[in-house]
Amino acid sequence: MEYAGLEDPSSHFDKLNDIGSEALSARRDENRRKNQKESRPPKTWKAQDVVKMIGKSKSWLLNNDPDVPRDAQNHGVWDLERIEWLREIAGTTYRRPEGSAPFIMAWAKLKGGVGNTTAAAHAAHYFAMMGLRVLFIDLDPQATGTAALGGYNPDIELEEDDLPIHALLNEPESFKYSVKPTYFHNVFLVPASGLLRNLEVDLEFQSLRPDQFPIDANGEPIPTHNRLSAALEDIKDDFDAIIIDCPPKIDKMSMNALGAADTLINVLRPSGADVGSYNQLCGSLAHYLSLIHISEPTRQAEIS
Numbered sequence: 001m002e003y004a005g006l007e008d009p010s011s012h013f014d015k016l017n018d019i020g021s022e023a024l025s026a027r028r029d030e031n032r033r034k035n036q037k038e039s040r041p042p043k044t045w046k047a048q049d050v051v052k053m054i055g056k057s058k059s060w061l062l063n064n065d066p067d068v069p070r071d072a073q074n075h076g077v078w079d080l081e082r083i084e085w086l087r088e089i090a091g092t093t094y095r096r097p098e099g100s101a102p103f104i105m106a107w108a109k110l111k112g113g114v115g116n117t118t119a120a121a122h123a124a125h126y127f128a129m130m131g132l133r134v135l136f137i138d139l140d141p142q143a144t145g146t147a148a149l150g151g152y153n154p155d156i157e158l159e160e161d162d163l164p165i166h167a168l169l170n171e172p173e174s175f176k177y178s179v180k181p182t183y184f185h186n187v188f189l190v191p192a193s194g195l196l197r198n199l200e201v202d203l204e205f206q207s208l209r210p211d212q213f214p215i216d217a218n219g220e221p222i223p224t225h226n227r228l229s230a231a232l233e234d235i236k237d238d239f240d241a242i243i244i245d246c247p248p249k250i251d252k253m254s255m256n257a258l259g260a261a262d263t264l265i266n267v268l269r270p271s272g273a274d275v276g277s278y279n280q281l282c283g284s285l286a287h288y289l290s291l292i293h294i295s296e297p298t299r300q301a302e303i304s
Helices: 009-034 047-054 058-064 080-090 116-129 144-150 165-169 172-178 196-206 224-232 252-260 272-291 296-303
Strands: 103-107 134-138 187-190 241-245 263-265
Touching: 047 058, 047 080, 058 080, 103 116, 103 252, 116 134, 116 144, 116 187, 116 241, 134 144, 144 187, 165 172, 165 196, 165 224, 172 224, 196 224, 196 252, 224 252, 241 252
Parallel strands: 103 241, 103 263, 134 187, 134 241
Antiparallel strands: none
C-alpha cells in the first residue's frame, strides 16, 4: 500500500515517538537533578474547625493537646495526622463496620469541562478529613487528578512503571505497586498520564485474543472490562473509600471503573448541553452493558 508523502508511516511516527520520549526523559532527569519538585506542606486547621471534626469541645481540645504547633499569631494549628491522633484519644475515630466493604465510586461522564475531576478530588479530601482512608484511581489520560492530588507533571515525571498499565493488561495482582501516597494524609493515588491512551488500544486488541487474558484465582480468564475489579481484590479492604476518575467517554477504562464501582457519579452543570450529555451517557451505558453480557471469546467468534 502506498501513502502520500511517506514511504513508511509506521516508521515515521515511531521515530517521532522516540524523539519525544528522549525529550521527556531529559526533562525527568533535569527535574531530579535540580530537585525542582517541592513537597507541599500539609493542610492545617484552626481550633474552631478541629473541634467539629473530632466531636469534642474546645476546652477538651486544649486540655488534651497543649503542645500543638502554633502559627505566627500564636494560634494553634492542627494537621490531619494530629487530628487523627486526637480522634483516637477521644474515641471518635471512624471504623468501617466489621465485614463491610469500602464504597467504590466511579465518576464517569461523556462531556469534559464540567468539573468532574475537581469534584472527585475534593470528595477524596473531604472523606479523608472525616477520617476515612481514601484511594483515588485516575483512569483519565489527561491526568488532571494526578496533577492535582499528587503534585506531578504526569507526562514528564511519571514513567510506564509508575502506572497500572501492566496490572490492567497482564497481571491484576501487581496493581498495588501503582499506589502512591499524596501530600494529603490518608489520600492515596493510582496515577495516570498520556500513556494510558496506549492501554486503551491494547485492551481493545486483547479483547479479541482470549488466549492472552490473565487468569484469576479460580483459573478463569479475566475479561478486559473486569480487570480493575480483579486488581482491587487484593487491596480494596485497605481503604474505606475508592474514587475512580474516568475519561470523558465510554471506553474500556470507563467500563472497568463502572464494573468495579458501587456508585456512579455524573457531574452536571445546569445547562441543556449537560443534560443532553447525561442522557447520551445513559444510552451508551445501556448499550455497552448489554454487549458485555456476551463473553469476549464468543464475541471474537462473531466478529470473525
